[in-house]
Amino acid sequence: MNRVLAALPILACALACNQRTKMPAFSPPSQGPRYYIIGKNGTQTIGREPRKLLPGFGVVVAEQRLLGGELIGRTSLGRDIPMKDLRPATPSRFSGVHLDHRGLDFGWVVKEGAPVYAQPESEGKPVSRRARYARLTLASQEGPQGFYRVADGWMSDNDLRVPRISPRPPVVTDTEPWIDVDLATQTLVAYFGDKPVFATLVATGVGADGSPLSTPKGIHRIRAKLLAATMDNLDHTGVAPYSYEEVPFTQYIGRVALHGAFWHDQFGAPRSHGCINLTLADAEWLFGFTQPSLAEGEQEVAATEKRQGTLVRVR
Numbered sequence: 001m002n003r004v005l006a007a008l009p010i011l012a013c014a015l016a017c018n019q020r021t022k023m024p025a026f027s028p029p030s031q032g033p034r035y036y037i038i039g040k041n042g043t044q045t046i047g048r049e050p051r052k053l054l055p056g057f058g059v060v061v062a063e064q065r066l067l068g069g070e071l072i073g074r075t076s077l078g079r080d081i082p083m084k085d086l087r088p089a090t091p092s093r094f095s096g097v098h099l100d101h102r103g104l105d106f107g108w109v110v111k112e113g114a115p116v117y118a119q120p121e122s123e124g125k126p127v128s129r130r131a132r133y134a135r136l137t138l139a140s141q142e143g144p145q146g147f148y149r150v151a152d153g154w155m156s157d158n159d160l161r162v163p164r165i166s167p168r169p170p171v172v173t174d175t176e177p178w179i180d181v182d183l184a185t186q187t188l189v190a191y192f193g194d195k196p197v198f199a200t201l202v203a204t205g206v207g208a209d210g211s212p213l214s215t216p217k218g219i220h221r222i223r224a225k226l227l228a229a230t231m232d233n234l235d236h237t238g239v240a241p242y243s244y245e246e247v248p249f250t251q252y253i254g255r256v257a258l259h260g261a262f263w264h265d266q267f268g269a270p271r272s273h274g275c276i277n278l279t280l281a282d283a284e285w286l287f288g289f290t291q292p293s294l295a296e297g298e299q300e301v302a303a304t305e306k307r308q309g310t311l312v313r314v315r
Helices: 280-289
Strands: 018-020 034-038 058-067 070-075 080-082 086-088 106-109 114-116 128-130 135-137 147-150 153-156 177-182 187-192 195-201 218-221 224-232 243-252 257-260 276-278 300-302 311-314
Touching: 058 080, 114 153, 177 280, 187 280, 195 280, 243 280, 257 280, 276 280
Parallel strands: 058 243, 177 311, 257 276
Antiparallel strands: 018 224, 034 058, 034 086, 058 070, 070 080, 106 135, 114 128, 147 153, 177 187, 187 195, 218 311, 224 243, 224 300, 243 257
């Protein structure tokens, strides 16, 4: 059964995961509660109705206290959990690039120690290596199939993610903000009309096109925005369970959403159950870029006929 904010239309992320109201009110990661991941042995909540939480679930610890000599954390959903069963999450430090007047003449390295070769072939010894998430200017986007020319040689296109200019959808005006998500390159580009203003890496659905774990292709509009939304699929059977409290900067475009992901650092490759995962910094920037905007003090907002949501194209 889905539990949703009363002021919003019925929404669901991939696999119809649940969205619950927030307690206490969310504040941005840099200022508010800390993110934690349930450790490899799992944990059990403390109280009259103990609940098993599985390894990999994500929680937000709002406060900590000693109970019988043991340090206990209370999560944002009011669950009491032994802190010994948690490990601090390490959200990705990657962030996208504001383009100003530059074009999309670069790519991001998505493999640690990715090799650079003297020739467009991977048989010889690398002349150098590049760190994961390094942003490299491309000498040219044209070259032998499977390779890009960089400053000191050639790199395999398996090791680079290169965003590309995409034509504006006809329904978007030449001054309107919109977002383009390219599943093939796992990149996102934000535009004002025909002008790209921001580009970054994403992590989209792991499923094949059209499957429940895929990110739906097509033209969407943002239906609702929440500063934080708790997501899980615990009401479902026969699927790998997940549960994350206070997923930050969530923007629904139907059954999936764009949102920050604090539980992994695998951007540039499919990773999600259908949602478009972003780093926390990128999710926050895009949250401010899109419409409808939140008034001061609001925690969520829904698009209306008069206050239409920003267009998001997934291709």
